[in-house]
Amino acid sequence: xxxxxxxxxxxxxxxxxxxxxxxxxxxxxxxxxxxxxxxxxxxxxxxxxxxxxxxxxxxxxxxxxxxxxxxxxxxxxxxxxxxxxxxxxxxxxxxxxxxxxxxxxxxxxxxxxxxxxxxxxxxxxxxxxxxxxxxxxxxxxxxxxxxxxxxxxxxxxxxxxxxxxxxxxxxxxxxxxxxxxxxxxxxxxxxxxxxxxxxxxxxxxxxxxxxxxxxxxxxxxxxxxxxxxxxxxxxxxxxxxxxxxxxxxxxxxxxxxxxxxxxxxxxxxxxxxxxxxxxxxxxxxxxxxxxxxxxxxxxxxxxxxxxxxxxxxxxxxxxxxxxxxxxxxxxxxxxxxxxxxxxxxxxxxxxxxxxxxxxxxxxxxxxxxxxxxxxxxxxxxxxxxxxxxxxxxxxx
Numbered sequence: 001x002x003x004x005x006x007x008x009x010x011x012x013x014x015x016x017x018x019x020x021x022x023x024x025x026x027x028x029x030x031x032x033x034x035x036x037x038x039x040x041x042x043x044x045x046x047x048x049x050x051x052x053x054x055x056x057x058x059x060x061x062x063x064x065x066x067x068x069x070x071x072x073x074x075x076x077x078x079x080x081x082x083x084x085x086x087x088x089x090x091x092x093x094x095x096x097x098x099x100x101x102x103x104x105x106x107x108x109x110x111x112x113x114x115x116x117x118x119x120x121x122x123x124x125x126x127x128x129x130x131x132x133x134x135x136x137x138x139x140x141x142x143x144x145x146x147x148x149x150x151x152x153x154x155x156x157x158x159x160x161x162x163x164x165x166x167x168x169x170x171x172x173x174x175x176x177x178x179x180x181x182x183x184x185x186x187x188x189x190x191x192x193x194x195x196x197x198x199x200x201x202x203x204x205x206x207x208x209x210x211x212x213x214x215x216x217x218x219x220x221x222x223x224x225x226x227x228x229x230x231x232x233x234x235x236x237x238x239x240x241x242x243x244x245x246x247x248x249x250x251x252x253x254x255x256x257x258x259x260x261x262x263x264x265x266x267x268x269x270x271x272x273x274x275x276x277x278x279x280x281x282x283x284x285x286x287x288x289x290x291x292x293x294x295x296x297x298x299x300x301x302x303x304x305x306x307x308x309x310x311x312x313x314x315x316x317x318x319x320x321x322x323x324x325x326x327x328x329x330x331x332x333x334x335x336x337x338x339x340x341x342x343x344x345x346x347x348x349x350x351x352x353x354x355x356x357x358x359x360x361x362x363x364x365x366x367x368x369x370x371x372x373x374x375x376x377x378x379x380x381x382x383x384x385x386x387x388x389x390x391x392x393x394x395x396x
Contacts, residue, residue, distance in 0.1 A: 001026055004037045007049040011073030028185065030178045031055075031068075031396070038099070040092050047078040048088040050096045053396055056174040057107060058166050059357065060387065062300030066173065067100040068396040069093075069110035093121050097290070106293045106300075109173075111286055111395065122318040123288035124353030126171055127390045128256045131284065133219075135249045135277035138266040139241035140234065146197030146204070147239045154194050154203065155180065161203035162393075165226050171287065171357055171390035183208075183224075190223065193239070195232055205232040207239070209250075217248040224393055225252060237263060255391035256283070287392060289353045291315075294323055295336040297356065305332035309380045314343035315352045329383060344377025361385045 005022040013022065026032070031053050040048035053068035074088040086094075100108045112118045115125055150158075159177050166172040175183065184192065190210025196203045208224035220243060227233040240250045254260060261267050261279055270278050291297055294315065308330045315323040326339035345362060347355070351370045354360035362381035365371040371378075 007046050010075040030182050048074045048092045050092045052096050052099050058172050060301035064106040064300050067105040067108040070396045106296045108290045112288050118288050119350045122290045122349035124350035125285045126289045126354050126357040126359045127287040128285050129253050131282045132252045132260050133249055133280045136244035137277045138264045139237050141241050142238040144235050144239035147193050147195045150192040150194050157203045170388045172392045173394040204228045220247040220250045222252045255389050257389045298334050298336050303332050303383050307383050311344045311377045311380050312339045312341045314346040316348045345373035347371035356384055357390050358385045359390050
């Protein structure tokens with residue numbers, strides 16, 4: 001563990017004095033087991049590392065084993081030193097993917113430092129997020145009854161609540177109880193509130209937030225948010241509005257398909273400088289995903305029962321081979337089988353990932369020249385884009 005901590009420090013830290021902090025981080029994160037850490041050595045010196053977590057991702061109401069890749073790095077003295085052969089980080093990533101296949105994991109996911117680097121290993125962007133900065137003066141006023149500070153006896157219901165949210169989301173990742181305890185420990189630099197109107201009733205939402213200074217103004221930064229429905233989201237907005245004497249604005253990250261401005265007292269997102277309070281929004285991408293087992297991923301999903309049809313897909317894998325298979329949609333499920341027929345859609349693995357996860361409609365992929373295919377096949381594959389957009393509140 002100390003060797004891995006030292007490796008991470010040499011890869012990512014600003015100074016050697018940060019080593020103790022990296023030792024604390026690696027021991028505090030209970031999600032990682034000893035067999036999840038990878039070290040690459042050259043002549044007895046550790047020069048590269050990665051961590052490969054075993055997680056569970058939910059896709060269209062189905063659960064699949066997921067590899068969560070984190071802390072991929074090469075120490076500062078060994079970057080870009082090889083010519084005519086693969087670099088250390090490339091070898092580390094290939095070994096990480098080999099580990100995922102050995103473990104029978106269906107997908108591999110990560111939060112990249114640079115997406116183009118991981119595209120070389122077949123990862124495609126599957127998540128867009130909106131960062132909202134909202135003056136508290138324009139948040140809706142109303143009842144925030146039931147929202148209170150978190151208590152230890154809320155934990156069991158908090159775990160159950162988030163699991164319900166994860167199961168109905170898209171590409172969200174489970175958080176086991178011990179990981180909850182880790183997350184709550186990190187949250188002590190701010191506050192945690194829960195929406196639990198009845199003392200022994202279900203949790204309906206939660207917020208993690210902390211103080212941030214932007215310019216010379218105090219902002220409230222929401223670091224985690226979950227709610228069971230729009231009514232619960234509104235109660236959270238009412239709670240934040242009640243803090244307007246202490247904070248100037250709130251910063252909240254939400255899925256792409258939540259049009260938050262329509263719930264505000266000023267619905268405008270200005271196209272020019274204005275003198276009145278108005279929300280600002282910045283869109284960014286985060287999670288990338290590589291599909292390792294197409295059959296298990298697609299057959300885990302549920303689809304609208306009224307949609308049916310058959311399509312052949314060819315995925316050009318980064319390793320140089322092709323995955324060609326037929327998908328038969330019927331009665332709300334899909335069956336995947338090997339096929340040698342001409343494909344209705346042909347694309348690289350980094351494009352197939354956002355298509356199958358619902359981030360990129362197949363029709364749009366063809367229109368943009370990211371995939372080749374016929375209109376009928378692309379329209380049928382649009383079934384993957386029905387429902388919530390990919391979004392996860394888990395970070396690794």
